[in-house]
Amino acid sequence: MRNSYPAGGFGGNNIDGMWQAVEELRSRFEKRAGTRAGRGEVRSAVLALLAERPMHGYQIIHEIEERSGGSWKPSAGSVYPTLQLLADEGFISAEESNGRKIYSLTEAGREEVAGAGAGAPWAASGQGNGAGFAALPKAGVELAQAAAQVGRTGSPEQVQEAVKVLNDARRRLYSILAQD
Numbered sequence: 001m002r003n004s005y006p007a008g009g010f011g012g013n014n015i016d017g018m019w020q021a022v023e024e025l026r027s028r029f030e031k032r033a034g035t036r037a038g039r040g041e042v043r044s045a046v047l048a049l050l051a052e053r054p055m056h057g058y059q060i061i062h063e064i065e066e067r068s069g070g071s072w073k074p075s076a077g078s079v080y081p082t083l084q085l086l087a088d089e090g091f092i093s094a095e096e097s098n099g100r101k102i103y104s105l106t107e108a109g110r111e112e113v114a115g116a117g118a119g120a121p122w123a124a125s126g127q128g129n130g131a132g133f134a135a136l137p138k139a140g141v142e143l144a145q146a147a148a149q150v151g152r153t154g155s156p157e158q159v160q161e162a163v164k165v166l167n168d169a170r171r172r173l174y175s176i177l178a179q180d
Contacts, residue, residue: 041121042074042082047105048121050092051113054104057083072121143169 045064049055055063057079065073083103086092091109094101105113143166150162 042078043086044116045074045121046079046082046086046103047091047109047113047116050103050105050109054095054102056100056102060103 046060049060049063057076060083061074061076061079083092083094086109087094087103089108090106091112092103093106094103096102147162147166150158154162
């Protein structure tokens with residue numbers, strides 16, 4: 001976001017520039033906070049859910065969304081091909097019930113789940129309890145909105161104090177990454 005903010009700062013005549021910077025920050029976070037999962041996460045999520053009980057495809061999609069706190073809702077276009085692949089690999093089987101395919105783990109599937117030992121993707125990231133990746137973009141946008149409010153209504157002294165607070169927050173965030 002280098003060179004994203006107006007050269008004159010956020011005071012007085014640069015309100016439009018400040019809002020543009022806030023909107024840019026929001027859009028960058030929102031793009032990262034989408035509903036896409038990493039490679040292999042749909043597979044591990046499906047296996048984890050089917051280890052609990054048999055389900056049909058829509059139930060799997062709904063459970064993933066619910067357990068991730070709404071931050072991840074895989075599409076049918078990613079879940080159903082994954083189900084087919086797992087069936088082809090012999091890890092799951094499908095049984096017709098009331099016009100729907102109900103998927104369940106085979107013995108090989110149970111061994112696969114036990115051998116993976118990684119658990120469900122939403123558990124590893126802390127999603128679903130407010131501490132996951134989705135919480136970071138929300139906090140960032142809220143911080144940007146607070147900064148915009150100070151820039152819009154604060155005195156020049158308050159704006160300078162807010163700049164110091166934001167600079168300190170930026171340094172502290174980088175220090176988190178620097179920790180072992």
